[in-house]
Structure formats: structure tokens, C-alpha cells
Amino acid sequence: MMKIYGFCVFSFCYFLISNGVQVAAFKDQRLRTNVSQPYRTAYHFQPSKNWMNDPNGPVYYKGVYHLFYQYNPYGPLWGNMSWGHAISYDLVNWVHLDIALLENEPYDINGCFSGSTTILQNGEPVIMYTGLDTDSHQVQNLAFPKNISDPLLSEWVKPSLNPVMSPPDRVDPTQFRDPTTGWLGADGEWRVVVGSELDGHGSATLYKSKDFRTWIKSPSPLHSSNKTIMWECPDFYPVLVSGKDGLDTSVQGKDVRHVLKASFNDHDYYILGNYDPTSDRYDVDVDFLDSKWSLRYDYGRFYASKSFYDSDKKRRILWSWVNEGDTDSDAFIKGWSGLQTIPRSIWLSENGDQLVQWPVEELEKLRTQKVHFENEELKGGSMIEISGITASQISHLACQISKMLSAEVVDPQALCKQKNASMSGKFGPFGLLVLASKDLTEYTAVFFRVFRTANNFRVLMCADQSRSSVRPEVDKSIYGAFLTLDPQYAKISLKTLIDHSIIESFGGEGLACITARVYPELAIGEQAHLYAFNNGTQSLSISSLSAWSMKNAQIVSTRKRRKPII
Ligand code: DQQ
Numbered sequence: 001m002m003k004i005y006g007f008c009v010f011s012f013c014y015f016l017i018s019n020g021v022q023v024a025a026f027k028d029q030r031l032r033t034n035v036s037q038p039y040r041t042a043y044h045f046q047p048s049k050n051w052m053n054d055p056n057g058p059v060y061y062k063g064v065y066h067l068f069y070q071y072n073p074y075g076p077l078w079g080n081m082s083w084g085h086a087i088s089y090d091l092v093n094w095v096h097l098d099i100a101l102l103e104n105e106p107y108d109i110n111g112c113f114s115g116s117t118t119i120l121q122n123g124e125p126v127i128m129y130t131g132l133d134t135d136s137h138q139v140q141n142l143a144f145p146k147n148i149s150d151p152l153l154s155e156w157v158k159p160s161l162n163p164v165m166s167p168p169d170r171v172d173p174t175q176f177r178d179p180t181t182g183w184l185g186a187d188g189e190w191r192v193v194v195g196s197e198l199d200g201h202g203s204a205t206l207y208k209s210k211d212f213r214t215w216i217k218s219p220s221p222l223h224s225s226n227k228t229i230m231w232e233c234p235d236f237y238p239v240l241v242s243g244k245d246g247l248d249t250s251v252q253g254k255d256v257r258h259v260l261k262a263s264f265n266d267h268d269y270y271i272l273g274n275y276d277p278t279s280d281r282y283d284v285d286v287d288f289l290d291s292k293w294s295l296r297y298d299y300g301r302f303y304a305s306k307s308f309y310d311s312d313k314k315r316r317i318l319w320s321w322v323n324e325g326d327t328d329s330d331a332f333i334k335g336w337s338g339l340q341t342i343p344r345s346i347w348l349s350e351n352g353d354q355l356v357q358w359p360v361e362e363l364e365k366l367r368t369q370k371v372h373f374e375n376e377e378l379k380g381g382s383m384i385e386i387s388g389i390t391a392s393q394i395s396h397l398a399c400q401i402s403k404m405l406s407a408e409v410v411d412p413q414a415l416c417k418q419k420n421a422s423m424s425g426k427f428g429p430f431g432l433l434v435l436a437s438k439d440l441t442e443y444t445a446v447f448f449r450v451f452r453t454a455n456n457f458r459v460l461m462c463a464d465q466s467r468s469s470v471r472p473e474v475d476k477s478i479y480g481a482f483l484t485l486d487p488q489y490a491k492i493s494l495k496t497l498i499d500h501s502i503i504e505s506f507g508g509e510g511l512a513c514i515t516a517r518v519y520p521e522l523a524i525g526e527q528a529h530l531y532a533f534n535n536g537t538q539s540l541s542i543s544s545l546s547a548w549s550m551k552n553a554q555i556v557s558t559r560k561r562r563k564p565i566i
Pocket of ligand 1: 053070113114177233
């Protein structure tokens with residue numbers, strides 16, 4: 001169960017589509033009503049019912065944030081792919097609008113798959129998305145707003161010139177999808193890349209256009225890698241060498257580096273490099289899967305992400321699909337599947353080696369009761385309860401660490417399995433037990449262990465779901481990531497967003513992120529507890545800890561168009 005991520009889900013459903021059983025299989029997904037909903041979230045984005053997967057075409061337009069997403073209007077499993085549409089003024093409270101794109105034309109009759117939105121030079125937004133045509137071949141299509149003066153962009157029109165791209169030679173026609181946001185090159189022409197399987201391996205096929213309508217394939221892909229399989233949902237964007245500001249996708253220059261993200265092997269990998277807008281050459285630092293420890297946005301459950309530039313707050317924001325770790329029959333009981341992460345600001349780290357992510361500041365609007373303490377000693381082998389807050393909460397733990405241990409480490413996920421939360425070392429494990437039952441029958445441990453290498457500290461960050469639920473059938477994966485800390489600071493921080501069935505953790509101020517999905521049976525509602533623990537032998541000082549209960553976000557569950565609630 002734990003390995004049913006985007007690609008597997010897609011492959012299975014694609015098999016059904018290609019065998020002509022899609023409609024029968026998916027239009028009959030009946031929902032059970034009147035069930036309790038312990039796993040429904042309070043402040044993460046989700047539709048009122050049914051299946052959701054990839055975020056599509058996020059954009060900021062005339063003062064309104066738009067999120068589109070892969071949606072099955074008929075049931076809680078994948079199928080009947082359409083573009084759901086919601087709007088917000090603050091990225092926290094949302095209003096669901098009518099479905100933006102439905103599968104109803106010969107060039108998308110078997111599905112409106114993922115894609116992106118681009119704002120053209122005249123300020124007009126345009127969607128480019130993948131359609132599955134009558135042969136289930138993947139083609140790229142456009143859609144324009146019916147009325148560009150409507151900031152809600154509530155109706156979209158597919159032009160008669162569709163499709164604008166068909167699978168080129170050497171590209172498998174069933175593996176050609178998910179166009180990126182466009183960017184302008186030095187010649188003033190638009191570029192997009194399309195995720196492709198070229199001669200059997202992952203590739204970003206590059207197209208150019210003068211008017212965003214007629215597209216010509218470039219002789220070479222922007223990038224490809226024979227170590228990987230098909231790339232889903234590629235993303236290509238500039239980041240500033242220094243500073244947290246985001247950049248419009250067309251910005252180039254000497255203070256800029258470029259990120260290429262590709263979704264494959266159930267994960268979102270990214271690479272950093274230099275892009276030359278004249279030659280369209282992209283020189284990468286380290287290629288996908290070329291190093292022992294590849295860069296990923298998130299080392300937990302996180303797939304098919306997409307970023308966009310928020311021109312209002314001058315930041316780049318990342319969304320991602322977080323799928324379920326329970327069963328298909330649970331999906332029917334719940335009536336829904338799939339969450340989006342809290343949108344994250346994303347920028348290049350100070351040393352330029354990796355990206356840093358942090359939940360958007362607007363989330364703080366939902367904070368209510370607060371618990372706070374400082375300089376609390378957490379002796380080796382001890383635990384304290386953080387009480388006075390509810391299960392839907394945001395917490396922030398900062399620990400000061402003095403001397404460090406010496407150890408060599410290779411694979412953090414394997415290490416998290418060996419060195420679980422109860423296995424004592426000198427410095428750690430220490431961290432949080434979240435969504436814990438009073439008697440600790442159930443808990444998810446989010447914790448650190450500290451190791452020393454020749455020049456710096458290596459911190460192992462783990463999210464251990466092995467005790468997250470008494471239900472045997474749900475996913476119990478243990479996730480791991482490494483953080484490298486400058487010995488000068490010797491301080492580790494953890495921010496964790498807890499929301500009923502999702503736990504998003506940000507270690508080292510956003511240097512390592514792990515998202516978990518858990519399905520406790522005992523630690524739900526008022527029965528959920530939060531603890532800080534130190535199972536190391538050495539005492540630690542918690543320099544400061546703050547935790548807040550969170551209000552429910554207002555996510556209005558109607559398809560009727562109405563004014564958003566601010
Ligand atoms: N999901 C979409 C595809 C994409 C996949 C179909 C990734 O466009 O490649 O729902 O999860």
C-alpha cells in the first residue's frame with residue numbers, strides 16, 4: 001500500500017483507460033455518507049468530496065490566487081480527469097468554483113491531464129494542458145479565459161486550433177505530458193518543456209513559439225537523463241543566487257540560477273544549473289540520480305508538485321499533491337482522496353547547494369491558543385507533554401546542542417529504520433511525538449539524531465509512522481533526510497504542521513522537509529496529544545518552543561460561484 005504513489009496510480013488507471021473500461025470503472029464510484037471524518041483536514045486544501053491529485057496551473061491574476069487540480073468529479077478514486085478550480089485572496093481560505101476543464105473534445109476526450117498557466121505579454125492568462133485524445137495519445141492543448149476582465153477566471157474556452165503539440169518522433173505517444181509554464185528567451189519567443197519518455201528515458205522536450213499558439217519543437221531537449229524513467233510534471237524556473245525573493249519564470253541574468261524539477265520513481269527530484277537563454281543550453285551541477293543522495297523537495301509523501309511566481313508578494317510558491325496511505329475501500333468510506341500541501345515559499349539556500357522551503361506566512365492567520373516556553377532542559381530519557389492546544393496545530397521546536405558525536409552515515413531512510421525513536425544515542429533521538437494517544441499506543445515520531453563529520457554536523461531527520469495507527473492496513477513508512485549544519489550555530493529547529501491525517505515537518509529552517517500521512521484510530525480529536533522527547537543520553541536545552549492551535553480554514557464547499565471570504 002505504501003508505494004501507491006502518483007506513477008503507480010497513473011499506470012494502473014492508464015491501463016484501464018487504454019482497455020476501454022474507464023467510464024464503467026469510475027463513473028460508478030458511489031460515496032457513503034454520514035460517516036465520521038477523523039482524517040479530513042482543517043486547514044489543508046481539499047475538495048469537499050472525490051479524488052484530487054496534481055496541482056495544476058497555479059497563478060496569481062488581478063489580485064486573486066487560482067489553484068486548479070486534477071479532479072475526478074464522479075468518485076474518490078482516480079479517473080475522469082478534469083481540472084477542478086478554486087480561488088483565494090490569501091492562500092489559506094478558498095472558494096471552489098465550477099470545474100474549469102472537462103474531458104469533452106476529441107483532443108481531450110479521455111482526460112484533461114496536468115499542465116500550467118502562463119501570463120502572456122498583454123497580461124492575458126493561458127492554460128496549456130495535456131489531453132488524451134480518441135486514441136489515448138497525449139497531445140498538448142490551450143484554453144483561454146472567456147472573459148479576461150473577470151478576476152475569478154470562472155470560464156475557460158478551448159480554441160479550435162487544439163491540439164498545438166502532438167507526440168514527436170522517438171517519444172512514446174502515451175508518455176508525452178504535463179507542459180510547464182512558459183518563459184521568454186533572449187529572442188523574445190516563448191518556450192515550454194513537456195515531460196516525455198524519449199528513447200525510453202526521462203526528457204524535457206523543448207518547444208518554441210512566437211505567439212504561444214503555433215509551436216515548433218527544438219532539435220534538442222532542454223535536458224534528459226538516461227538514468228531515469230519518464231518525467232512527469234516537469235517544472236523549470238529561475239532562483240536568485242542570493243535572497244529569498246522569487247522571480248518571474250522569464251527572468252534571466254547573472255544573479256540567477258535555474259531549477260529543473262521532475263517527478264519520477266514516486267518522488268519530486270530537482271537539479272540546479274545555469275541556463276543560457278540564447279542557446280537554450282542548460283548546464284547542470286549534478287544530474288538526476290548522479291549523487292549518492294539526490295536532492296528532493298520532500299523526503300516523505302509528496303508528488304507532482306508545481307511552482308508559480310506570486311507577483312504580489314514577489315515570491316515563488318510551491319504546491320504539491322499528497323496522496324493517501326490508506327486503502328481504496330477507505331476512500332469510499334471517506335468519500336475523498338488526496339490533499340495539497342500548505343503552499344510553501346521556495347528559494348536558494350545561502351550556500352547555493354539546495355532549495356529552502358517554508359510555509360507561506362499567511363498560514364499564521366489561523367493561529368489561536370498558544371503554548372510557549374523557553375530554556376527548558378530536556379534530560380536524557382525524558383518527555384514532556386505540550387498541553388493546552390488541540391490536535392490541529394502548528395508547532396515549532398528549537399533545540400540548542402553543544403558537543404557532537406562522531407559517526408559515518410550513508411542512507412538516511414535506512415538509518416531512520418535502524419535508529420528508531422526509542423533507540424538511545426548520545427545526541428538524540430529527540431523531537432516530537434505527534435498525534436499521540438495518552439498511553440502512547442499510537443504516535444508519529446518526528447525526530448533528529450546528530451552525527452559529526454570531518455567539517456560539519458550531519459543531522460538525521462526522521463518521520464517514523466511505524467506506531468502511527470493501530471490499524472494494520474494503513475501505511476507505516478519511515479522517512480529520513482539529512483541536514484548539514486554549520487558547527488558554529490549548533491542549533492536545530494523543527495517546525496511541524498499537524499492537521500488530523502497530515503504531518504508536514506520542516507527541519508533546519510526548511511532545509512529538509514518530510515510530509516507524512518497518518519490514520520490514527522485512538523489519537524483523534526480531543527484524544528490526540530503532543531509530546532517533546534529526548535531519548536538520548538545527553539541533556540538538551542529547548543531554547544524555545546511555541547505551539548498554536550489552528551482555526552479551520554474557510555474552504556467553501558460549493559460549486560456555485562460566489563464572492564470569496566477574506
Ligand atoms: N498525473 C496526471 C498526469 C501526470 C500524473 C494524470 C502525475 O498528467 O503525469 O492525472 O501524478
